[in-house]
Each structure stands twice: as structure tokens, then as C-alpha cells.
Amino acid sequence: xxxxxxxxxxxxxxxxxxxxxxxxxxxxxxxxxxxxxxxxxxxxxxxxxxxxxxxxxxxxxxxxxxxxxxxxxxxxxxxxxxxxxxxxxxxxxxxxxxxxxxxxxxxxxxxxxxxxxxxxxxxxxxxxxxxxxxxxxxxxxxxxxxxxxxxxxxxxxxxxxxxxxxxxxxxxxxxxxxxxxxxxxxxxxxxxxxxxxxxxxxxxxxxxxxxxxxxxxxxxxxxxxxxxxxxxxxxxxxxxxxxxxxxxxxxxxxxxxxxxxxxxxxxxxxxxxxxxxxxxxxxxxxxxxxxxxxxxxxxxxxxxxxxxxxxxxxxxxxxxxxxxxxxxxxxxxxxxxxxxxxxxxxxxxxxxxxxxxxxxxxxxxxxxxxxxxxxxxxxxxxxxxxxxxxxxxxxxxxxxxxxxxxxxxxxxxxxxxxxxxxxxxxxxxxxxxxxxxxxxxxxxxxxxxxxxxxxxxxxxxxxxxxxxxxxxxxxxxxxxxxxxxxxxxxxxxxxxxxxxxxxxxxxxxxxxxxxxxxxxxxxxxxxxxxxxxxxxxxxxxxxxxxxxxxxxxxxxxxxxxxxxxxxxxxxxxxxxxxxxxxxxxxxxxxxxxxxxxxxxxxxxxxxxxxxxxxxxxxxxxxxxxxxxxxxxxxxxxxxxxxxxxxxxxxxxxxxxxxxxxxxxxxxxxxxxxxxxxxxxxxxxxxxxxxxxxxxxxxxxxxxxxxxxxxxxxxx
Numbered sequence: 001x002x003x004x005x006x007x008x009x010x011x012x013x014x015x016x017x018x019x020x021x022x023x024x025x026x027x028x029x030x031x032x033x034x035x036x037x038x039x040x041x042x043x044x045x046x047x048x049x050x051x052x053x054x055x056x057x058x059x060x061x062x063x064x065x066x067x068x069x070x071x072x073x074x075x076x077x078x079x080x081x082x083x084x085x086x087x088x089x090x091x092x093x094x095x096x097x098x099x100x101x102x103x104x105x106x107x108x109x110x111x112x113x114x115x116x117x118x119x120x121x122x123x124x125x126x127x128x129x130x131x132x133x134x135x136x137x138x139x140x141x142x143x144x145x146x147x148x149x150x151x152x153x154x155x156x157x158x159x160x161x162x163x164x165x166x167x168x169x170x171x172x173x174x175x176x177x178x179x180x181x182x183x184x185x186x187x188x189x190x191x192x193x194x195x196x197x198x199x200x201x202x203x204x205x206x207x208x209x210x211x212x213x214x215x216x217x218x219x220x221x222x223x224x225x226x227x228x229x230x231x232x233x234x235x236x237x238x239x240x241x242x243x244x245x246x247x248x249x250x251x252x253x254x255x256x257x258x259x260x261x262x263x264x265x266x267x268x269x270x271x272x273x274x275x276x277x278x279x280x281x282x283x284x285x286x287x288x289x290x291x292x293x294x295x296x297x298x299x300x301x302x303x304x305x306x307x308x309x310x311x312x313x314x315x316x317x318x319x320x321x322x323x324x325x326x327x328x329x330x331x332x333x334x335x336x337x338x339x340x341x342x343x344x345x346x347x348x349x350x351x352x353x354x355x356x357x358x359x360x361x362x363x364x365x366x367x368x369x370x371x372x373x374x375x376x377x378x379x380x381x382x383x384x385x386x387x388x389x390x391x392x393x394x395x396x397x398x399x400x401x402x403x404x405x406x407x408x409x410x411x412x413x414x415x416x417x418x419x420x421x422x423x424x425x426x427x428x429x430x431x432x433x434x435x436x437x438x439x440x441x442x443x444x445x446x447x448x449x450x451x452x453x454x455x456x457x458x459x460x461x462x463x464x465x466x467x468x469x470x471x472x473x474x475x476x477x478x479x480x481x482x483x484x485x486x487x488x489x490x491x492x493x494x495x496x497x498x499x500x501x502x503x504x505x506x507x508x509x510x511x512x513x514x515x516x517x518x519x520x521x522x523x524x525x526x527x528x529x530x531x532x533x534x535x536x537x538x539x540x541x542x543x544x545x546x547x548x549x550x551x552x553x554x555x556x557x558x559x560x561x562x563x564x565x566x567x568x569x570x571x572x573x574x575x576x577x578x579x580x581x582x583x584x585x586x587x588x589x590x591x592x593x594x595x596x597x598x599x600x601x602x603x604x605x606x607x608x609x610x611x612x613x614x615x616x617x618x619x620x621x622x623x624x625x626x627x628x629x630x631x632x633x634x635x636x637x638x639x640x641x642x643x644x645x646x647x648x649x650x651x652x653x654x655x656x657x658x659x660x661x662x663x664x665x666x667x668x669x670x671x672x673x674x675x676x677x678x679x680x681x682x683x684x685x686x687x688x689x690x691x692x693x694x695x696x697x698x699x700x701x702x703x704x705x706x707x708x709x710x711x712x713x714x715x
């Protein structure tokens with residue numbers, strides 16, 4: 001086929017076709033269509049090859065679409081047949097929906113990876129509702145051919161492998177086990193070189209089995225057996241343990257954590273992203289062969305079952321670090337929400353004076369059988385332990401209500417003490433897997449003890465994660481492998497990184513944290529207060545629950561302990577942080593309601609619940625929108641957050657509760673001003689999002705950014 005020969009022409013299109021009740025009938029119908037257009041020498045031969053391929057794994061994907069495909073000696077030129085069925089037919093899609101749009105990719109035997117490249121390009125279009133809707137509404141075959149040709153771009157096929165794999169995520173679901181199924185048909189002969197591996201991609205269809213098929217074909221070209229386990233989003237056909245035992249090397253081509261990685265412990269490994277396998281499978285097989293003969297080659301570490309929950313080094317170090325930091329933040333969020341709301345409930349039931357009991361009166365002295373009154377006498381002692389005076393603490397409630405509120409307050413304080421340790425622990429987990437959790441938590445506690453706070457937890461977690469990952473990668477004797485994840489790695493990491501934190505980094509990090517807090521606190525009075533509100537608003541909306549957002553949040557919560565009737569600035573800072581953090585999800589909810597056509601269906605669905613997340617002060621409700629379109633969403637939300645922050649500080653709104661949004665109205669002074677500031681910021685962000693989204697649309701109504709970044713919007 002020449003470069004100018006179209007993959008699809010009107011003669012390859014059948015609209016509102018009655019192809020038969022089963023998928024084999026549809027395949028035969030499309031094979032006849034391809035042959036009738038002069039693109040295949042035998043419709044029966046092409047149908048047989050396509051059905052043989054279909055038997056290895058279903059080609060249905062969610063959304064009422066199917067993409068049967070094959071290489072065949074009967075194909076005269078690479079072609080794409082299409083049928084819009086009058087009656088949908090089940091092709092085994094994971095969502096159970098029968099397909100009314102069916103594509104047949106027919107590639108000649110000598111087309112190398114042609115059909116894989118075409119599948120990647122086609123999958124990119126199938127993720128866009130505008131593309132599939134246009135196919136369902138097309139009035140004639142000429143229009144279908146025009147729409148598909150515009151998406152597939154046949155003139156770029158010579159470089160489509162690289163482009164197709166990099167431009168879009170996969171769409172839908174398949175059994176994800178094409179590699180395994182294909183491998184099951186022929187066992188390797190005794191003494192034959194065997195390479196095994198795993199492929200996976202974020203959504204478990206195109207790139208998953210594209211990578212598996214490409215690697216196995218590269219093995220055949222080299223006269224060796226390569227068997228890949230496709231870990232799709234559906235059923236996984238696991239590799240035969242005997243085959244793994246015989247393997248001389250392992251290839252991991254994955255964008256998701258490898259499930260069951262411990263099965264490959266001790267074997268030489270090539271660990272890359274799934275796109276690398278699609279782009280150049282041959283070089284990966286060559287590297288695996290070289291690694292098999294290299295005693296110093298990287299090996300799958302013992303105890304690597306933890307990598308099911310963390311991604312390994314298949315990505316750029318900066319991306320891996322970013323992902324790990326976000327892992328730490330995401331695991332920290334439940335402590336924030338639970339702790340903050342429990343403290344707020346404690347205030348509601350026992351009054352604000354209950355905070356004065358914290359660290360002064362022990363709740364263990366009381367129980368339901370010995371309820372406290374509303375006055376407590378607190379003994380003041382000097383450094384020698386001698387009582388030098390007393391202080392009477394009076395609270396607004398007494399008896400059972402005080403006791404319950406006090407208990408809730410203490411539970412909330414306990415949860416909040418885990419913020420930095422949880423952050424550090426799960427950053428380390430993201431970098432090193434399960435063996436990194438314990439040393440990471442310890443580094444978080446150390447950071448709090450030396451006064452380094454959030455910054456210390458961030459640095460300590462990163463150091464612990466990298467050091468634990470390095471230990472996990474050591475090639476140790478077989479008898480020691482079992483001890484590595486449970487003893488050697490936690491012990492060695494805690495010892496080395498803990499010593500560094502105490503002896504070297506503790507003081508500088510504490511000084512940096514103090515300088516940051518003092519700098520922001522100094523702005524809380526006078527004319528600088530509004531500027532501080534703007535800064536905090538921008539920080540809260542910059543990464544929507546990420547490190548910058550949490551730095552601002554922890555600054556707000558840290559100051560609450562120093563607040564008093566004479567010093568209300570910490571309350572105002574806390575209210576500013578909370579109000580600004582509520583703006584992004586509220587704005588995205590409003591924008592999807594007012595201009596739903598500017599968003600994908602998944603985003604509109606997310607918008608229906610984002611308002612509740614916003615009212616609850618859960619900034620992460622806007623993450624799906626920012627992830628899909630960061631260049632428009634993030635600037636818009638930051639602008640609204642800045643407006644809200646400035647207004648909250650200007651109106652001296654205060655919050656005694658560290659979390660809860662509008663549901664802790666009882667703990668917010670000038671609640672009317674609080675709502676007004678949030679409303680103003682939400683209006684600004686909503687208007688900007690709609691404006692930027694509208695400017696980014698093509699004349700035909702398609703979103704140009706979505707075409708360049710077609711990953712699914714829902715996180």
C-alpha cells in the first residue's frame with residue numbers, strides 16, 4: 001500500500017447493517033465487505049483468520065464498540081472495515097454492552113506491526129465521545145470514511161508506533177491476556193531460551209496486548225520463546241510457574257504496578273514503560289538476552305510483592321518522585337479529614353474551652369462512672385516537680401456532654417498528630433514499597449521532634465524511600481532474601497536515614513520551617529493580611545491536595561494552638577485556608593452544570609458530586625478536572641482561590657475548626673463573610689474555566705486540548 005492509499009473508503013463501510021446475531025456472523029460480514037472492495041483475495045480465509053484471533057481474547061470494549069483484527073495472507077492491502085449494526089452484537093466487552101460500532105483491522109502477513117499501530121490510533125479516537133457520536137450520526141458511508149480517515153491519518157503510519165503509543169491512553173477493557181493466550185498454544189522445547197514478562201497499561205486494553213504481542217513477535221523473529229502475561233483490567237491469564245522457573249530473564253513493560261512480582265524474584269529484569277515495548281520490542285528482547293548473561297544485571301528484588309501497590313522504576317525519576325509524593329499526600333488526607341472533623345465536633349459538644357484541658361488534665365482520670373464537672377484545678381509545677389501554684393480551668397459544659405466532647409477532641413488531636421508521619425511513611429512506600437513504610441513513618445516522627453514539620457517529613461520520607469529501594473535492589477544470597485523486606489531493609493533504612501535526620505538535616509530543616517512560618521505569620525497583621533490571603537489562596541488551589549496545598553493547610557493548623565482571644569490571627573488564617581480550598585470543586589461543579597457541552601461525560605458525572613466535596617473542604621474533588629486539562633483548570637481555580645483568600649482575611653473571618661467546610665459553621669466567626677468570600681471565588685473560577693474551555697474549542701466543536709491529551713477525565 002502506498003502512503004496515499006486510504007485505509008478506509010466508502011466501499012469498506014456498511015451502515016445500519018443486518019450482519020447476523022453473533023460476532024462470528026459480523027466478522028464474516030466485514031470480511032466479505034473487505035473482499036468486496038478488492039482488499040482481500042478470500043473473504044472466507046480472512047474471516048477464518050479474524051475468528052482465530054478473536055478466540056484468543058474478546059475485542060469488545062466498553063461503549064458499544066468492537067475491534068476484531070488480524071494479520072492474514074488473504075489481505076491484499078492494509079484496510080479498515082466498518083459496520084454500524086442495526087442490532088448490536090455481543091463481543092465480550094467488560095461492561096456487558098453489545099457493540100453497534102464494529103471495526104475490522106485487516107493487515108497483510110508482511111505488515112509487521114501495522115495492525116498494532118492502527119489499533120493505537122483507532123483507540124485514541126474511540127476514547128472521544130465526539131468521534132463515536134459522529135460515527136453513530138453519520139448520514140452516509142462517505143462521511144464515515146472522512147471521519148475515520150481524519151482520525152487514523154494513514155500518511156503517518158510509518159511512524160505511528162511511536163506516535164500512537166505516546167499520544168493517548170488506551171480505551172475500554174479487554175481480557176488483557178492476549179500474550180498469555182497466544183503463548184498457551186505452543187510450549188517451548190526443552191533447552192530453548194525462554195523470556196517471560198508482564199505488560200499492563202492504565203486501562204487494560206490496547207497498549208496491554210499491543211506490548212505483549214510485539215514482544216512475543218520479536219522473540220519469534222529471534223528464534224526464542226517470549227511469553228508475556230497481559231495484566232489487563234479484566235481477567236488475567238497467569239504465566240505457568242514452570243515457565244517462569246525456566247525463564248532466563250524477565251521483561252516488565254508496564255504503566256501499572258506488576259501483580260505478583262515476587263514470582264520473578266532473583267531473575268534478571270528489564271523494567272520499562274508499556275510504550276517502550278510497543279515502540280521497539282526488539283531492543284527490549286535483545287537487552288533481556290544480554291542481561292541473562294550478565295551477573296551484574298539488575299534483578300527482581302526479593303520481597304517485591306509490595307510492588308503490587310507501588311510503581312517501580314519504569315518511569316523518569318522526576319515522575320516517580322512526584323507520584324510518590326502524591327501517594328504520601330493521598331494517604332495523609334484521611335487523617336486530616338477525620339482529625340479535623342472530630343476536633344470540630346468536640347468544640348460543638350464541649351465548647352472551645354475544651355482545648356485548654358488538652359495536655360493539662362488527663363482524661364484517664366475520668367470515665368462514664370466518674371463524670372467531670374465544669375471546673376478543673378490544674379497544678380503548676382516547676383522544673384524540679386514542686387507545685388508552685390494552681391490554675392482553675394472552667395468550661396462551658398459539664399457532665400456527660402463535656403466528657404463526650406472532650407473525648408472527640410482528644411481523638412481528633414491524636415489523628416492530627418499522624419499528618420507528618422503518614423506523609424513521610426507513604427512517600428517512602430511509594431518509592432520502595434512495603435519495606436519502606438516503617439522507616440518512613442519513623443522519619444516523620446523524627447521530623448516532628450526536631451521541629452522540621454512538613455518539610456522535614458517530606459525530605460525524610462524521600463530519603464527513606466530511596467535508601468530502602470536501593471537496599472531492596474541488592475543481589476543478596478537466597479538464604480537472606482526472606483529477611484530483607486521484614487528485617488534488613490527497615491532496620492538499615494531507619495538506622496542510616498534516621499541518623500542523618502537527627503545529626504545532619506534536623507537543624508537546617510527546622511530553621512527553614514521556622515523561617516517559612518514566621519514569614520507567613522508576619523504578614524497576618526495590618527495591610528499585609530490581604531496579601532497573605534492571596535498567597536494562601538493561590539497555594540491551596542495550585543495542586544489541589546498536593547504538597548503545596550498541604551503546606552498551606554499545615555501552616556493553618558499549626559497556628560491554632562497559639563490562638564487566643566487576644567491573638568485571633570491564627571483563626572483567620574485557618575478560615576482563609578479552608579475557604580480557598582473549597583473553591584475548586586465548587587467551581588468545577590458549577591461549570592459542568594452551566595456548560596456541560598464543554599466537558600466529557602465523565603467530567604459531568606464528577607461535577608454532580610464535586611459540590612458536596614467542595615462544601616466539605618475536600619479540594620481533591622477538582623483533581624479529575626485538573627488532571628484532564630491542567631492548563632485551563634488550574635489557573636482558573638487559582639484566580640478564584642486568591643479572591644476568596646483576600647476577602648476572607650479582609651473581613652476577619654475566623655475558624656476554630658481545622659476542617660469541615662460549611663458543616664462546622666458553629667466554629668466560624670463571621671460566617672456570612674465566609675460564605676460571601678467562597679461565593680465570589682467560585683464565581684471567578686467558574687467564569688474563567690468556561691471562558692478558557694470555550695476558547696480552546698475548534699470550529700467544529702471539538703476540544704483541541706482533549707485531542708492532544710485524550711486520557712479519560714475521571715481520576
